[in-house]
Amino acid sequence: MSVNVDQNVRPDYDSELQQIADYVLEYRIESPEALETARNCLIDTLGCGLLALRFPECTKHLGPLVEGTVVPNGSRVPGTSFRLDPVKAAWDIGCTVRWLDYNDTWLAAEWGHPSDNLGGILAVADHLSQKRISQGEAALSMRDVLEAMVMAHEIQGVLALENSFNRVGLDHVVLVKVASTAVAAKLMGANRDQILSALSHAWVDGQSLRTYRHAPNAGSRKSWAAGDATSRGVRLADIALRGEMGVPSALTATQWGFYDVLFAKTNKDQQIKPEPQRRFSIPQPYGTYVMENVLFKIAFPAEFHAQTACEAAVRLHPEVKDRLDEIERIVVTTHESAIRIISKEGELANPADRDHCLQYMVAVPLMFGDLTAEHYEDRFHAEHPRIDTLRAKMEVTEDPRFTQEYLEADKRSIANAIQVFFQDGSKTEQVVVEYPLGHRRRRQEGIPLLVEKFKANLATRFPVQRCGEIVSLCTDKQALEATPVHRFMDLWTI
Numbered sequence: 001m002s003v004n005v006d007q008n009v010r011p012d013y014d015s016e017l018q019q020i021a022d023y024v025l026e027y028r029i030e031s032p033e034a035l036e037t038a039r040n041c042l043i044d045t046l047g048c049g050l051l052a053l054r055f056p057e058c059t060k061h062l063g064p065l066v067e068g069t070v071v072p073n074g075s076r077v078p079g080t081s082f083r084l085d086p087v088k089a090a091w092d093i094g095c096t097v098r099w100l101d102y103n104d105t106w107l108a109a110e111w112g113h114p115s116d117n118l119g120g121i122l123a124v125a126d127h128l129s130q131k132r133i134s135q136g137e138a139a140l141s142m143r144d145v146l147e148a149m150v151m152a153h154e155i156q157g158v159l160a161l162e163n164s165f166n167r168v169g170l171d172h173v174v175l176v177k178v179a180s181t182a183v184a185a186k187l188m189g190a191n192r193d194q195i196l197s198a199l200s201h202a203w204v205d206g207q208s209l210r211t212y213r214h215a216p217n218a219g220s221r222k223s224w225a226a227g228d229a230t231s232r233g234v235r236l237a238d239i240a241l242r243g244e245m246g247v248p249s250a251l252t253a254t255q256w257g258f259y260d261v262l263f264a265k266t267n268k269d270q271q272i273k274p275e276p277q278r279r280f281s282i283p284q285p286y287g288t289y290v291m292e293n294v295l296f297k298i299a300f301p302a303e304f305h306a307q308t309a310c311e312a313a314v315r316l317h318p319e320v321k322d323r324l325d326e327i328e329r330i331v332v333t334t335h336e337s338a339i340r341i342i343s344k345e346g347e348l349a350n351p352a353d354r355d356h357c358l359q360y361m362v363a364v365p366l367m368f369g370d371l372t373a374e375h376y377e378d379r380f381h382a383e384h385p386r387i388d389t390l391r392a393k394m395e396v397t398e399d400p401r402f403t404q405e406y407l408e409a410d411k412r413s414i415a416n417a418i419q420v421f422f423q424d425g426s427k428t429e430q431v432v433v434e435y436p437l438g439h440r441r442r443r444q445e446g447i448p449l450l451v452e453k454f455k456a457n458l459a460t461r462f463p464v465q466r467c468g469e470i471v472s473l474c475t476d477k478q479a480l481e482a483t484p485v486h487r488f489m490d491l492w493t494i
Contacts, residue, residue, distance in 0.1 A: 010248060011248050011249045011252075012248060013196045013200065013246065013248045013249075014200075014248065014249055014250065014251045014252050016251055016279070016280055016282065017196050017199045017200060017203075017250070017251070018196065019282065019286065020155055020178070020182050020195075020199055020286070021182070021192050021195040021196050021199065022192075023151065023154070023155070023182075023286040024151055024155075024182050024183060024185075024186045024195065025186065025192060025195065027151070027286065027287070029146075029147045029150050029151070029288060031150075031287075031288040031291075031292065033288075033292050034150050034288035034291045034292050035146055035147075035150070035477075035481075036477070037291050037292055037294060038146040038147075038149045038150050038153075038291055039146060039474070039477060039480060040296070040447060040450055040451075041104055041115050041149060041153075041291070041294065041296075042118070042145070042146065042149065042474070043450075043451075043454045043474045044103065044104065044115075044296060044450055044453065044454060045097045045103045045104065045115040045118050046078050046097070046118075046492065047453060047454040047456075047457030047458060048096075048097050048098075048099075048100060048102040048103045048457065049078055049079060049093065049096035049097040049099075050078065050079045050096075050457045050458060050460055050461045050462075051100060051102065051373070051457045051460055052095075052096045052097070052099035052100050053079050053080070053096060053460075053461060054460060055099065055100075055373070057220060057351075058095065058096060058099040058223070061091075061092070061095050061224060062077060062080060062082065062092045062095070062096070063080075063082055063084075063092070064082070064084055064088065065088060069084075070083075071083055071084055071085050073127055073130035073131045073134060074089070074127065074130075075089035075090075075122070075123040075124075075126045075127045075489075076089070076126055076489045076490075076492065076493050077089055077092045077093055077096070078093065078096075078122075078489070078492035078493075079096070079461045079462075079492060079494065080092075080493075080494055081493060081494045084123075085127075086120075086123040086124050086126075086127045086234050086238075087123075087231050087234050087235050087238070088231065089119075089122075089123035089126070089127075090119040090120040090122075090123040090124070090180070090227070090230050090231035090233075090234045091119065091224075091227045091228060091230075091231035092119070092227065093118065093119035093122055093123060093227070093230075094116055094118075094119025094120070094176075094224075094226050094227025094228070094229070094230040094231060095119075095223070095224040095226075095227035095228075096227075097115060097116065097118060097119065097227075098113060098116055098223055098224070098225075098226045098227060099223045099224070100223075100301045100373045101223070101297075101301055101302065101303055101355050101356075102297050102301040102373070103115045103116070103297065104294050104295060104296050104297065104438075105294070105295045105296075105297060105304035105438075106153070106156065106157045106160060106290060106294060106295065107295065107304060107305070107337070107406065107412065107414060108157070108160045108161045108162070108407070108412075109160060109161060109162050109163055109164040109407070110159070110160035110163055110164050110165050110166060110172050110175065111160065111166075111172055111304070111305075111337070112156060112160060112172035112173070112175055112176065113176075113226065114152060114153040114156045114157055114176075114179070114290065114291075114294060115149070115153075115294075116173070116176045116226035116227075116229070116230055117149070117152035117153070117156065117176055117179050117180045117183065117230055117233075118149060118152075118230075119180070119226070119227055119230040119231065120180035120183070120184045120230040120231065120233050120234045121145055121148045121149060121152065121180070121183060121184070121187070122145065122485075122489070123231075123234060124184050124187045124188060124234055124237075125140045125144060125145050125148070125187055125485040126485050126486055126489045128140055128187065128188065128485075129484055129485040129486040130486045133484075133486065139484035139485060139486055139487075140187070140484070140485045141481060141482060141483065141484060141485065142480050142481055142482070142483045142484075142485060142488050143481035143482070144187070144485070145485060146481065148183040148186070148187060149291070150288055150291045151179075151182070151183050151186075151286075152179040152180060152182070152183045153179075153290040153291040153294060154286050154287065154288065154289065154290045154291065155175070155178060155179040155182055155183075155286065156175040156176060156178070156179040156290070157289070157290030157294075158282060158283075158284065158286055158289070158290060159175050159178070159280060159282070160172070160175060161281075161282075161283055161284070162280075162281035162282075162283055163280050163281055165207075165263075166210055166341075168262065168263055168264065169209055169210055169211075170207045170208065170209065170210065170262060171207070171208040171209060171210045171212075171213065171225060173208055173225045173226050173228070173229035174207045174208065174229070176226050176229040176230055176233070177202050177205065177229040177230070177232050177233050177236075178199065178202045178203065178233070179233070180229065180230040180232075180233025180234065181198045181199055181201075181202040181232075181233035181234075181236045181237055182195060182198070182199060182233075184233050184234045184237040185198045185199075185236075185237035185240060185241070188237055188238070188241055189241070190237065190240060190241055193246070194240045194241055195240070196246055196248075197240040197244060197245065197246030197247075198236045198237045198239070198240035198241075198246075199246075199250075200246040200247040200248065200250040201236045201239065201240070201244075201246065201247065201250075202232075202233065202236055203247075203250040203251055203258045204247050204250045204258070205232065205236075207262060208225055208228075208229070212225070213341075213356060214341075214356075215344045215346070215353075218349070218350075218352055218353040218356055219349075219350060219352050219353070220350065220351075220352045221352075222352055222356070223352060251279070251280075252279070259278050259279060263278065264278070292440070293412065293440050294440075295412075295414070295436065295438045295439055295440075296437075296438030296446060296450055297438055298436075298437045298438045298446050298449050298450050298453060299311060299314075299436075299437050299438075299449075300361075300365075300371045300372075301355070301371070301372065301373045302355060302361045302371060303341070303342050303355060303356050303361070304414060304436070305334070305335070305337055305338035305341060305342055305358070305414060306338065306342060306358050306361040306362070306416070307414060307436035307437070307438070308414055308415055308416040308433035308434065308435070308436050309332060309334065309338075309358060309361060309362050309416035309418060309433075310361055310362070310365050310371050311433045311436065311437065312362075312416055312417060312418040312431040312432070312433045313361075313362045313363075313364075313365035313366045313418055314365045314369055314370065314371075315431050315433075316366060316418060316420060316428055316431055317365060317366055317367075317368070317369040318369075319420075319428050320366055320420050320428065321366075321367065321369070323422060324366075324367060324386060324390070326422045326423050326424065327390065327393055327420055327421070327422060327423070328393070328421050328422055328423045329393050329394070329395055329420075329421045330362070330366075330390065330393050330394045330395070330418065330419070330420050330421070331394075331395050331397065331418070331419045331420075331421070331430075332358065332359070332362055332394055332395070332396045332397070332416065332417070332418055333397050333398075333399045333402070333416065333417040333418075333419075333430075333432075334358070334396060334397070334398065334399070334402060334415070334416045334417075335398065335399065335402040335403040335406045335414070335415060335416075336398055336403040336406075337403075337406060338358055338416070339396060339398055341356070342356050342357060342358040342361075343357075343358045343359065343396045344356075344357050344358075344359070345359070345391070345392075348360060348381070350378070351376035351377055351378070352376075354376040354381065355376045357391075358396065359390075359391040359394045359396070360376075360387065360391060362390075362394065362418060363387045363388075363390040363391050363394075364387060366390060366418075366420075367384070367386065367387065367390070399415070399417070401415075402415040402416075402434075405434075412439075412440075413434045413435055413439075414434075414435070414436055414439070415432065415433065415434040415435075416432075416433060417430050417431060417432040417433070418430070418431050419431070437449065438450075451475070454471070454474075455467065455471060458470060458471065461494075466491065469491060470491050470492070473488070473491070
């Protein structure tokens with residue numbers, strides 16, 4: 001009689017972890033386009049964080065866990081006076097930059113917001129720079145921050161290209177945690193074994209469910225989930241640097257690894273059917289592709305699958321604004337991901353619910369010619385019941401071409417089209433917008449507007465002179481890259 005027993009032979013680290021570790025340790029960022037885009041990403045992300053400080057539901061989360069805590073060489077949270085330990089600072093920065101759904105986006109089989117990793121990157125870099133100066137050593141520079149951003153974008157984005165975590169119910173912030181873990185460990189001076197250990201623990205962690213992004217549970221956790229993830233990356237990096245052993249087959253261990261436990265497919269009866277040897281698809285080497293192709297949210301603080309729909313609605317606004325009561329139906333033609341993620345009917349319970357509703361994000365600019373963060377607030381919604389009237393008249397349909405070109409590597413379009421039909425039989429033209437303003441194909445048009453967005457966001461928090469100093473530094477590539485991180489962060493402190 002044979003007895004099955006575990007073979008307790010400790011394996012090498014999973015190859016997927018080794019690829020990431022080798023990338024952060026060995027790859028050299030030399031792409032001028034990647035570094036230039038990272039600079040624009042830096043200013044846009046920090047500006048989004050400042051804008052979020054206008055909202056009490058965001059600021060209630062910020063600050064030390066124990067009031068009055070003093071942290072030597074504490075990391076700063078831009079736009080505040082807080083000096084926190086790097087883990088909590090990463091949480092706070094990540095929370096502010098994601099709160100309004102206005103920072104950059106990456107769309108593929110999985111989606112997400114790679115600049116969420118800036119929380120961990122800046123918190124670690126600021127603390128380390130102050131600590132090094134206090135010990136008579138050279139500080140980290142903003143070039144180090146930009147390179148870490150490129151790498152975090154690449155890790156998160158390449159893993160997202162062909163691996164859909166949302167289809168098994170997991171939230172994309174798992175990739176924020178993994179990317180933040182890798183780059184934070186590198187900034188902290190980890191060796192290869194320590195980076196591998198940290199990465200393994202990032203995958204062993206139980207991962208966040210997407211339920212807080214979808215009806216009927218959509219809520220404000222989606223606005224701080226990435227801050228939580230990037231701070232966890234910093235914590236895991238710290239644990240590894242203290243000598244904690246890793247979990248070499250965190251992904252591939254039979255029955256107990258990530259693949260079998262959390263990445264299995266589900267059949268129609270909802271019975272989990274693990275697929276032996278199912279692994280991530282990593283279709284290209286890690287480099288600088290993701291940063292070079294990242295999507296900026298320039299015009300609207302809206303979930304990215306709706307950006308082109310909002311733009312189409314703004315174009316139609318002059319034609320429909322005086323005929324809202326005459327509308328019979330509104331046809332929104334979109335891609336499969338938008339239908340699955342943000343198309344919803346029924347009552348919308350809170351701002352987070354509204355900024356993930358395609359129909360709401362179309363109705364507001366049709367009525368008002370714009371869409372801002374304030375348009376999602378409870379008071380605004382209550383004052384304008386006609387928004388829900390328009391939502392009820394919308395028909396959302398898929399265009400297979402939009403879906404196909406959303407996934408094509410040389411296009412990555414995020415197309416939407418809107419057409420309005422009136423009760424008298426007349427109709428508008430169908431307005432089609434295939435590439436949003438923040439797309440790589442519209443960089444020349446978009447970047448000047450991105451800089452204006454940055455200036456406007458700065459003005460919500462700082463006096464004119466400070467705004468001028470920050471803009472002057474951030475628009476000077478060489479000066480910015482040479483600036484010590486702690487000096488850069490001095491400018492962002494209240």
